[in-house]
Amino acid sequence: MKSPSFTTEHAVATVCPLDCPDGCSLEATVQDGRVVSIDGSHVNPVTDGYICAKVRRFPERVYGPDRLTFPAIRTGAKGLASFARVSWEEALGTIAERLIEARDTHGGESILPYSYGGSNGMLTQDTSDATLFRRLGASRLARTVCAAPTGTANLMMYGKMPSVTYRDFAEARLIIVWGANPSSSGIHLVPHIREAQRRGATLVVLDPRTTPLARQADIHLAVRPGTDLPVALSIHRYLFEEGHADQAFLDAHARGAERLRERAREWTFERAAAEADVPVDALRRVAELYATTRPALVRCGYGQERNRNGGSASMAILALPAVGGKFGERGGGYMMSNSASWGITNTWIGADEPATRIVNMNLLGRALLDSAPPIRMLFVYNSNPAATTPDQRRVLRGLERDDLFTVVFDQVMTDTARYADVLLPNTTFLEGYDLVKSYGPWTMGLGRPVIEPIGESRSNAEVFGALLELTGLLEESDPRGELEEMLHVLGRLPGTTGDDVRECGAATAPFDGRPIQFRDVFPRTPDQKIDLYPEVLAREAAAGLYVYQPDPATQEFPLALISPASEKTISSTLAEIPRPAVRLLMHPEDAAQRGIADGDEVRVFNALGEVRCNAGLGRWIRRGTVSLPKGLWRKHTANGYTGTALVPDTLTDVGGGACFNDARVQVAKAGGPEGPPLHRHSIPGRSERRVFRPA
């Protein structure tokens, strides 16, 4: 007879801290101490009870074969992921010793902390980690791999004024989605756009691909990557020259309109359409609609920022509601990141920022290979630069340096972790506390532990707190451990925000999280005016502000390679989870010109490197553009390189952003004439697995 089995099951409310605009409220189901499912809850009205497929699969990360569960030290060549298990005491002791030695022998700037949005939680970045590195006098990292040009534009033009949030999209009569694909990132925006359409709104999408939303749009402009600036300027030209600019609004609330008008003057519809390779009538129609429709809303995404013109393009898009007079009513204005809407500054960091050198994260390869004084110690957490940073081959050469001591603190064996000297296992968001402020909707929620930490994994607060202690840098007033860290941060949030989170698990944003621009909220610039031509950015932009820099394509490398977010990963997070084979997407006519059929193995190459994978053909990508998914890991391609191997480490005109979409490539059927030689250093083979030896 079968004996009866008893299971205990309960649900835990938490929030998603991953780098996505939505900040979902979650309900995790736990059975016998294991997470068995995750779904959206209704605590955050924007989540509305559903979440993306990516986070539904998060338990596969928690319990998967790539999960790091104990500290380890390297035993083989860098990149081969050969490690031996050690105790936390030994791992942290070694790191603390190296930190002190680097600081005392070579100066604090020889240490480079490297982190980005592996977690967007407020406890997992810029808390005790920042305290440690500031007290060490380490080099400072400019976190520029994403949102730097748009963030700079939004800051300098509007002082990061809170923007329109999802729920007000339904009020708009015209929605322009520019450089964003909410079907992959920020999925909770989609129903609000659909609702607006049901109520009769017109939808315009600008994207080189026919995304799901573009298919539903009234007008889709499949612009050539990097040409958003002339397209936006041609709309400005129309507004100014045809009497549609709101001069009274500009006089009262803006500066620099005349300079913008001057820069827009040369961009006729004909010229902009030719540059962007879109139908001139469609472009003119978009401008006419924008001039004559209210409320009109622009969703400014990130696709337009990833090229040499990215800062000016984002500025020109953000300037549209000012010139067109679209503020002051629900459903009108612009939507951008709302990360700064709470007005929170990191006052909880236990040390002032030192005046040490700043390293742009997009130039990691150069920083590791060429900087003076040299970087001797690299500490990577919440980030996977071997996969995500431009000029991948240069980054890998830097990581291979014998005299570089690298610490990687992560949840799974990433491409970067394979190069670690010391590897530390990190808890996931299901295993600890966090505070999450979303950057699409205006919400904040408390992340709670759902399960016990897996294996020996530890939280950021525990690890950086221990390193503060071991380096002798811990001070009496520093919080100890994750819970104290959380209370420390909550106590420093403005107004009643901290109390609300403590008591209710979530904070209520002002104006019910639905501010109307220029009625409820205003620019946070010193004079509360919009700066349409910030002098500081004009000095930064080498070619000039709003000045178009032409396409970098050559006869040899004529195709634009883009790497947009997919529905499989959040940047490179969750890329360890099995997925269908990765394909280079290309237009059938581009493929036919090269004798390539659907499914063929191809070489995608330029002077920087080569990627080998299979081709997938489709008309939903424009001619002259090819696409690989963002966030691939090296195991996903046949030769161990990803799209970042083809991306130059040039920077955007303002903001120091990455120019992912400035990669220009050629594609050939594999087995055809040879391309440039591969740089075959320590490419992890697909069958190669990491090796852990007992201590």
Ligand code: SF4
């Ligand atoms: S990744 Fe975005 S959509 Fe998915 S659960 Fe997290 S916040 Fe929600």
